[in-house]
Amino acid sequence: MGNAAEARRTINENSGAVTEGGGARTVNLTKVYGSGDMAVRALDDVSVVLPAGRFTAIMGPSGAGKSTLMHCVAGLEDATSGKVYVGDQELGALSDRRLTKLRRERIGFVFQAFNLLPTLTARDNIVLPMTLAGTSPDAEWLNTVVRVLKLGERLSHRPSEMSGGQQQRVALARALVTRPQIIFADEPTGNLDSRTGGEVLNLLRNAVDDLGQTVAMVTHDPVAAGHADSVVFLADGRIVDVMDAPTPDRVLDRMRGLGDPR
Numbered sequence: 581m582g583n584a585a586e587a588r589r590t591i592n593e594n595s596g597a598v599t600e601g602g603g604a605r606t607v608n609l610t611k612v613y614g615s616g617d618m619a620v621r622a623l624d625d626v627s628v629v630l631p632a633g634r635f636t637a638i639m640g641p642s643g644a645g646k647s648t649l650m651h652c653v654a655g656l657e658d659a660t661s662g663k664v665y666v667g668d669q670e671l672g673a674l675s676d677r678r679l680t681k682l683r684r685e686r687i688g689f690v691f692q693a694f695n696l697l698p699t700l701t702a703r704d705n706i707v708l709p710m711t712l713a714g715t716s717p718d719a720e721w722l723n724t725v726v727r728v729l730k731l732g733e734r735l736s737h738r739p740s741e742m743s744g745g746q747q748q749r750v751a752l753a754r755a756l757v758t759r760p761q762i763i764f765a766d767e768p769t770g771n772l773d774s775r776t777g778g779e780v781l782n783l784l785r786n787a788v789d790d791l792g793q794t795v796a797m798v799t800h801d802p803v804a805a806g807h808a809d810s811v812v813f814l815a816d817g818r819i820v821d822v823m824d825a826p827t828p829d830r831v832l833d834r835m836r837g838l839g840d841p842r
């Protein structure tokens with residue numbers, strides 16, 4: 581799809597039932613930081629679907645609004661106007677307490693820095709969200725996640741006893757164990773060598789294909805975006821294109837077209 585108007589139309593047409601029971605979407609989402617002369621319109625009327633059971637990459641030049649979009653959809657930032665839905669729940673309708681609960685129970689995060697607690701074993705890091713919530717993991721699901729991520733031999737190890745790739749797999753297991761409606765990955769391969777980065781991308785792909793997970797990933801890397809089902813391109817706070825079945829070459833071409841020097 582070549583132009584922004586067409587991209588937006590498709591997104592709007594798709595923004596009905598697609599996220600029911602999973603995924604996320606925004607409707608006319610605008611986010612302004614500051615006010616008066618200092619106002620920055622980080623997102624400008626963004627309507628986008630992150631469909632259930634699909635892997636979506638979010639790309640665009642520096643300052644395009646990628647992190648802001650992720651933070652608004654994850655309920656970490658308020659919208660200035662417009663709406664955000666996780667599944668069929670509109671975030672603006674929730675009290676702070678219920679929003680915190682939704683974030684803990686229905687959203688998973690994988691960051692560039694793995695954010696593992698150094699004193700805890702892999703297993704205790706994986707189940708930490710549930711420990712904090714005072715619940716216990718579904719043993720069968722925990723076993724499935726550990727098996728898919730090949731962490732069976734590592735469960736009693738602390739982060740310092742694991743490689744970067746193994747630590748990232750623990751971080752992904754922690755995101756998966758609560759069966760969130762969507763996982764947000766922010767540059768999940770940024771700190772990794774290319775082989776380990778490739779493994780992490782395959783794991784995200786497998787989480788979608790084998791576990792039915794919904795994944796949204798912010799990345800600057802066309803190779804990483806090539807693992808997704810589709811790529812949403814942002815520029816100056818607006819959606820300018822959506823690419824299905826992306827390849828690294830097509831993504832790179834599109835990024836160059838947006839003036840990204842990489």
Ligand SMILES: Nc1ncnc2c1ncn2[C@@H]1O[C@H](COP(=O)(O)OP(=O)(O)OP(=O)(O)O)[C@@H](O)[C@H]1O
Pocket residue numbers: 613614620621622640641642643644645646647648649
């Ligand atoms: N807390 C904030 N206060 C003021 N302005 C902000 C804030 N957060 C982001 N911005 C501005 O909003 C715009 C979008 O920023 P954002 O971080 O979402 O872009 P990005 O696409 O993630 O960039 P990058 O690729 O460099 O991480 C930028 O102009 C940025 O300076």
